[in-house]
Amino acid sequence: MTQSSTYAVAPPPPVVLPITGSDAVFPVRRVYCVGRNYADHAIEMGHDPDAEPPFFFQKNPDNLVTTGRFPYPAASQDVHHEIELVIALKSGGRNIPAEAAFDHIFGYAVGLDMTRRDLQSVAKKAGRPWEVGKAFERSAPVSPITPIGDAGRMEAGAIRLTVNGTARQDGDLNQMIWKIPEIVATLSGLFTLAPGDLVFTGTPAGVGAVASGDRLVGEVDGLEKLDVTVMPAE
Ligand code: MN
Numbered sequence: 001m002t003q004s005s006t007y008a009v010a011p012p013p014p015v016v017l018p019i020t021g022s023d024a025v026f027p028v029r030r031v032y033c034v035g036r037n038y039a040d041h042a043i044e045m046g047h048d049p050d051a052e053p054p055f056f057f058q059k060n061p062d063n064l065v066t067t068g069r070f071p072y073p074a075a076s077q078d079v080h081h082e083i084e085l086v087i088a089l090k091s092g093g094r095n096i097p098a099e100a101a102f103d104h105i106f107g108y109a110v111g112l113d114m115t116r117r118d119l120q121s122v123a124k125k126a127g128r129p130w131e132v133g134k135a136f137e138r139s140a141p142v143s144p145i146t147p148i149g150d151a152g153r154m155e156a157g158a159i160r161l162t163v164n165g166t167a168r169q170d171g172d173l174n175q176m177i178w179k180i181p182e183i184v185a186t187l188s189g190l191f192t193l194a195p196g197d198l199v200f201t202g203t204p205a206g207v208g209a210v211a212s213g214d215r216l217v218g219e220v221d222g223l224e225k226l227d228v229t230v231m232p233a234e
Pocket residue numbers: 033034035082084113200202203
């Protein structure tokens with residue numbers, strides 16, 4: 001772009017996440033998600049966790065929300081919560097060895113991979129892509145990022161979600177089929193990773209439908225909690 005170029009339409013605003021204990025913000029480049037990364041969730045969705053390796057899909061950076069409000073989305077009657085640990089990368093590259101994965105991690109957050117399950121099920125049966133089920137407006141509520149120096153490596157620890165005070169999802173990060181180093185290594189063999197990339201690392205069992213008015217509180221030990229209210233459809 002030359003100096004004299006002008007934007008033909010307004011450029012999108014940058015997507016940034018707050019950082020615990022800092023005035024700086026984290027600029028988001030891409031949002032990757034791991035599918036079926038906890039055996040008990042794979043089983044509840046009708047899959048054999050030993051029969052297939054985990055796989056990846058993406059959401060859009062502007063699907064992230066930090067306001068604590070999740071408006072019930074259009075075109076679905078079956079929207080599910082999936083509580084997940086989110087990795088935030090400070091650097092990237094290709095073919096990162098698993099042993100070097102933690103060197104690339106800026107920090108961690110708590111995220112919700114909100115899913116239009118009815119639309120995802122139609123896509124699965126038809127062999128179609130998952131975007132309509134996964135990458136819709138405000139489908140990715142996320143907490144502030146805690147730097148890895150404060151959070152630790154997050155290889156184990158409770159991950160849980162309550163809905164209106166009732167426990168719905170309750171697992172441990174050590175139940176991941178693919179661990180953090182393997183996730184970073186494998187993703188970097190498929191894509192060129194870079195600063196600002198996020199990775200949602202999959203959800204434990206207990207996913208279920210939400211309704212307008214529900215209050216979702218997600219917690220991962222050592223991170224700031226995620227407190228989200230489901231708002232009426234807009
Ligand atoms: Mn998920």
